[in-house]
Amino acid sequence: MKTLYMKILFTVSIIAVLLGCEKPDYITPNDQTDILKVYASVEDEPAKETFSSRIVGDTIFLDVDYYYPINSDNEVDLSKLLLYAQIPQNAKITPALRGFTDLSSPIKVKITGGGGSDKEYIIKANKRGNTDVLSAKLEFDDINGDVVESTAIIIGNDLNFSVVPGTIMRNPRVTYSLNRHAQGSFVNGSTVNLDQPLTFTVTSVGNAKKDYTMKVVEAKKLPRGIREGSAKVMFAKRMKGDLGITTENLASGLALSGKYLVVNIAGQRSIYLDALTGQKVGDVDLSISGVLHNNNVTSDDAGNILVCNYSWGGGDVFKVYKKSSVSGALEPFISAPLFNSFGEKISVAGDITKDAIITSPLVGIGESNWFARWQVKNGVVVSQDPEVVNLSPSYKWNWSNADVIHTSSTDIAASYYVTGYSTNRLAKINGSTNGLLEQNTALDLNFISNSVDYMEFNNAKFVTYNYVNSQPWGSADQVFLLNAESPLVGNPSTGSSLGLIWSPAAGLYGAAAAGGSYNSSGKGDVIMGVSENGYYMYLYFMFTNGYVVGVQFDCVDL
Structure with missing residues (x-):
């Protein structure tokens, strides 16, 4: 029994020694060195992404407004920016970004990965006036003289004015909103020609300049019905x-x-109007034979005109003539002896x-x-x-x-x-x-x-x-x-x-x-x-x- 116990103890000891000699697992450090994001803020707003950047290769362009807030006269001091960077895990940046960073001249930074690799970047501050178009509106007179408005949809450098196809724009003019330090390439409210896309340039302090394209685009329809309040x-x-x-x-x-809109005058020559302005354009002959000829009119979905007489009944003939347009010829369409009076209305x-x-x-x-x-x-x-x-x-x-x-x-x-x-x-x-x-x-x-x-x-x-x-x-x-x-x-x-x-x-x-x-x-x-x-x-x-x-x-x- 003692011999068996010793054998078991020896076996366990051997296993323990073998396990104690196994090497531990080591995690390989992240060796990435790419900067993920750089931004800056001012002293009064620490950590806020006030000014963003663009990373192009190994150069980081920090876009800094000339004035901040934009409509103030507070010129941004490039020597007193709070700079922030997002870098990979296990990496470090040198010099460390603590306190104010002076970006009045380009600076170099180095990212060192967890495995020892490194990469240098140059950070340049572009201090320029803001050239954003805050809003723009197209106004024009329609054929009735009413003012129609279209607010620009601003997408990148495009100022798109939504207008219904076929609209006649009389005296089109554009108003726009910029910050107080910027200027547009034409006087606010000027008459413009938008038959073709128009370049609109905004300039500001610090030699800032940005070109926009103003253009008329086809209006989108609601998926169903009419727009509320459009009457x-x-x-x-x-x-x-x-x-x-x-x-x-x-x-x-x-x-x-x-x-054209035709107004029927029973028993007489009728008139037709411009259907959008109501102005009288001329007379139209809707005369047909029969008692109370051209008693009434209507039109179909394609604009064909139907003219009917008034029949007294008792075998009197109810007649309907058709006319393809105000200048077209009247042609017989329906002729029916009816038992009673018809023709006061036709649809x-x-x-x-x-x-x-x-x-x-x-x-x-x-x-x-x-x-x-x-x-x-x-x-x-x-x-x-x-x-x-x-x-x-x-x-x-x-x-x-x-x-x-x-x-x-x-x-x-x-x-x-x-x-x-x-x-x-x-x-x-x-x-x-x-x-x-x-x-x-x-x-x-x-x-x-x-x-x-x-x-x-x-x-x-x-x-x-x-x-x-x-x-x-x-x-x-x-x-x-x-x-x-x-x-x-x-x-x-x-x-x-x-x-x-x-x-x-x-x-x-x-x-x-x-x-x-x-x-x-x-x-x-x-x-x-x-x-x-x-x-x-x-x-x-x-x-x-x-x-x-x-x-x-x-x-x-x-």
């Missing part, structure tokens, strides 16, 4: 005082064709040279809920005889006050909108069942709602309808632009409607405000359009004997 009244023209429409109670409708969704749905409500009787509908496929009217649609009991209207517009150019089962007196609500109808989907609160029954339009713009949907004062007293004469994707809830005339985007004050553009006779005909119209570049949506409306108005909305992402 701008482009023009408001009095029918009689500004446009020379002296015959009262006959201005009945609007059409939008290219650059179209789509492009009649491709696919479209045309509607006209039955009017002239005490109560109605019928409308006529034609489909156009590949530029051809499917049938001259319309489909007559009955909304009962979903919606009804009285006498000559109603309008219907589809939300699709191809699908008659898609929803559509209707408005009319005396229901005086905007209603959305199920196209498959003709049943009511939703409707908002009724407007005051002393006044009339009789025109509606629908538009899709920048991935969003919009609907608008009117509210006409046909009395010599009271106040209405409003239009309401609504988000068509919001529920129809509330009364827009009181500002309580959900989804209300824009509306003028009651009476602002009516006959009384224009100094005309009261609108005994109760006529008015609304129509919407989109600019060719897709950045603007336009809302146009009129109140007979009152004003013709154009309002612009945009989708620019500021």
